[in-house]
Structure formats: C-alpha cells, structure tokens
Amino acid sequence: MSQEIPSTSSGNASSLSSSVYLRFKEVFGDATSRRYGPRKRRTRETVVESEAYGRGRDPKGIADVMTAMTSELGWATPLAKSDLLMAWREIAGADTAEHSFPLDVTDSVLTVQCDSTAWATQLRHMRTMIMTRIAQSYPDAGIESVRFQAPHAPSWKKGSRSIPGRGPRDTYG
Numbered sequence: 001m002s003q004e005i006p007s008t009s010s011g012n013a014s015s016l017s018s019s020v021y022l023r024f025k026e027v028f029g030d031a032t033s034r035r036y037g038p039r040k041r042r043t044r045e046t047v048v049e050s051e052a053y054g055r056g057r058d059p060k061g062i063a064d065v066m067t068a069m070t071s072e073l074g075w076a077t078p079l080a081k082s083d084l085l086m087a088w089r090e091i092a093g094a095d096t097a098e099h100s101f102p103l104d105v106t107d108s109v110l111t112v113q114c115d116s117t118a119w120a121t122q123l124r125h126m127r128t129m130i131m132t133r134i135a136q137s138y139p140d141a142g143i144e145s146v147r148f149q150a151p152h153a154p155s156w157k158k159g160s161r162s163i164p165g166r167g168p169r170d171t172y173g
Contacts, residue, residue, distance in 0.1 A: 080140035081105045088112075091133045096123065100148070108144040110134070117150040124148050 070076050085105070089097040099115040100123060114120040123130070127146055134143050 076140050077142055080138050080142075084110070084134065084138045084141045084143065087137070091137065092123075092126075092130060096126070103149075105141070105143065108142045110143050110146045112146060112148050114148055114150055120148045120150040 070079060084091070085102045088100075088102045092100065096119075099119045100112050103111045103113050105111075112123065114123060127148075130146055131143070134141065134146075
C-alpha cells in the first residue's frame with residue numbers, strides 16, 4: 001500500500017509526470033479523442049404549443065391557457081357539472097327555477113329537488129326538453145338522465161322503540 005515517491009531530479013520528474021498522465025488517461029479516458037472528434041450538432045427542439053414566446057409567436061391569451069390547463073388536468077367534466085348547477089335558472093326557465101333547484105350530479109344523473117309533488121310531476125313531463133338543453137349547452141357534463149325529487153314526507157317513526165310496520169293509517173279520526 002505504500003508507494004515510493006521518486007526524488008525530484010530532472011530525469012525522474014518527467015517520468016513521474018508521464019506516469020501520472022498515463023494513469024489519468026487510463027481512469028478518465030483520453031481527453032484528446034473527445035476534443036478533436038466529430039462535433040455533435042445541437043438539434044432545435046420542436047416548438048411546444050404551450051411555449052409563451054418564440055420565433056414568430058405571440059403570447060397566448062389567458063383564456064387559451066386556462067382551457068388547455070383544464071383539459072390537461074382533467075377538470076373539464078367537473079367544471080362543466082358545476083357550471084350546469086349554477087346555470088339551472090337558464091336551463092329550466094325562471095318560473096320553474098323558483099320551485100326547483102339542482103342538488104347533485106352523481107353517476108351522470110342530475111338530481112333536482114322540487115317544492116311540491118305537483119312541480120316534480122310537471123318537471124317529469126318536461127324532462128325531454130330539459131335534457132335537450134343540457135346536452136346542447138353542457139355536453140362536457142356527461143348528464144344522461146335527470147331525476148326529480150318531491151319534498152320528503154314527514155316521518156312518523158320516532159324513538160328507539162319504533163318497529164317496522166304497515167305505517168301510519170288513519171290517525172286523525
């Protein structure tokens with residue numbers, strides 16, 4: 001493990017430097033072969049569409065950037081669903097929207113809560129017209145059907161000792 005260092009006389013100094021050079025050449029490779037070899041040309045990378053500036057290009061508008069970002073991140077469907085819920089008044093009409101409001105979109109089914117059973121029945125008759133408007137205005141929402149709910153009836157089951165039965169009958173007389 002111990003190496004002798006030769007004395008620094010004129011004859012030994014040149015042999016020491018050449019041995020060091022040969023050792024570096026062995027470990028790191030020949031530097032001269034890389035220096036004088038064929039040069040690699042840098043190829044111009046293809047222009048990416050999202051590149052803001054470039055030769056002969058103008059910056060993109062914020063609307064284009066946001067549209068590209070929403071489609072790239074997969075936000076198009078959730079945003080279309082939320083836009084649909086917010087625009088219920090324009091889809092159903094002002095009078096109808098006063099008596100109904102959209103609750104949720106689950107498994108491509110839009111659930112709408114109505115003020116009364118009469119409004120739920122009326123909206124069931126208008127289902128085709130409402131579905132047509134949704135398909136035209138919000139195709140990215142992926143709505144396949146609409147479910148109209150009547151208001152919930154009061155529950156007569158109260159307390160921990162209630163049992164399943166035939167339900168309330170004529171309790172008023």
